Amino acid sequence: MKNELKQLKEAREARANKNKKGEMIAICSANGGIGRTVMSVNLAVALAKNNMRVCNIDGNFQFGDLCLSMDLRPTFTIKDIVEELDQMDEYALANFLVNHKSGVKILSSPERPEYAELITTTVLEKVYKLLINQFDYLIVDTEAGLQDLSLFYIEKSDEIFLLSTLDMIVMKNTKMMLETFDILGQKEKVRVIVNKSSVDSVIKAADVPEILETDNIFHIPNQPELVLQSLNVGIPFVSNHGKSDLAKAYFKIADQLLSKRKDITTDTKTSSNSILQSIFQKGKAVRSIF
Ligand SMILES: Nc1ncnc2c1ncn2[C@@H]1O[C@H](COP(=O)(O)OP(=O)(O)OP(=O)(O)O)[C@@H](O)[C@H]1O
Numbered sequence: 691m692k693n694e695l696k697q698l699k700e701a702r703e704a705r706a707n708k709n710k711k712g713e714m715i716a717i718c719s720a721n722g723g724i725g726r727t728v729m730s731v732n733l734a735v736a737l738a739k740n741n742m743r744v745c746n747i748d749g750n751f752q753f754g755d756l757c758l759s760m761d762l763r764p765t766f767t768i769k770d771i772v773e774e775l776d777q778m779d780e781y782a783l784a785n786f787l788v789n790h791k792s793g794v795k796i797l798s799s800p801e802r803p804e805y806a807e808l809i810t811t812t813v814l815e816k817v818y819k820l821l822i823n824q825f826d827y828l829i830v831d832t833e834a835g836l837q838d839l840s841l842f843y844i845e846k847s848d849e850i851f852l853l854s855t856l857d858m859i860v861m862k863n864t865k866m867m868l869e870t871f872d873i874l875g876q877k878e879k880v881r882v883i884v885n886k887s888s889v890d891s892v893i894k895a896a897d898v899p900e901i902l903e904t905d906n907i908f909h910i911p912n913q914p915e916l917v918l919q920s921l922n923v924g925i926p927f928v929s930n931h932g933k934s935d936l937a938k939a940y941f942k943i944a945d946q947l948l949s950k951r952k953d954i955t956t957d958t959k960t961s962s963n964s965i966l967q968s969i970f971q972k973g974k975a976v977r978s979i980f
Pocket residue numbers: 719721722723724725726727728729750834885886910911912913914915917918921936
């Protein structure tokens with residue numbers, strides 16, 4: 691019985707840890723200018739609207755524009771964290787995040803490109819460990835392609851959103867990136883996001899599953915005026931144009947993430963019940979002997 695109680699306690703602790711741990715989503719693309727920043731910002735705000743604790747990480751360490759896209763001027767950036775890395779704990783780290791009025795927190799990239807070389811995987815590892823238990827979601831706007839630091843996020847992430855467009859060259863590179871994810875053992879985590887998928891193109895949205903050999907695809911419509919206006923004023927369109935087709939696509943992705951998270955929690959509860967049940971069954975068996 692002592693062993694069973696110990697087992698129960700361990701299961702409870704594991705459940706608590708599992709519930710506490712957030713999820714990291716790496717927003718990637720093979721080419722630049724595909725819509726990673728727009729996606730990082732609007733997905734983060736859509737999740738925050740569902741009462742999730744969300745931190746947006748700007749992984750473009752040379753020319754990051756996440757804060758600007760949200761009309762924010764950062765007081766601190768990841769470079770300041772590097773300077774105090776040894777003393778950093780989760781309480782200290784909270785002071786280095788920028789607050790957006792949606793509730794989303796942002797870890798800004800350095801203010802100058804030359805500081806990018808100060809950011810190493812050691813820094814990212816420590817920051818990841820300190821943030822992952824404080825937030826429900828870490829959304830990372832990674833650099834285009836497969837740079838070393840982007841690979842850190844890709845490997846650590848729970849989900850990879852690989853953005854593409856219907857453009858021929860982008861599609862070719864997305865396919866190569868998918869193949870590389872396969873070689874790296876990361877393909878299971880990938881969901882392809884076809885951005886601007888309603889645009890008129892030689893490649894049709896319906897052709898994408900065959901080209902990329904996957905059905906795990908989500909389509910986001912092309913609404914250039916809305917996106918441009920949103921970037922120019924620094925207000926995410928999910929905040930002020932919630933009824934647009936574009937915002938609806940983002941809310942749908944957020945909903946899917948949330949229901950997946952719910953399923954995981956329910957699964958964990960069920961498995962802990964079965965431990966309880968097994969102890970109860972054994973108790974019955976013990977009583978029947980006496
Ligand atoms: N759904 C959309 N419909 C129309 N235009 C879009 C859409 N999403 C993004 N864009 C446009 O695509 C361009 C690139 O967007 P964004 O800056 O988010 O890309 P990025 O991948 O982060 O680029 P970079 O490689 O420079 O960081 C922007 O001009 C934006 O207006």
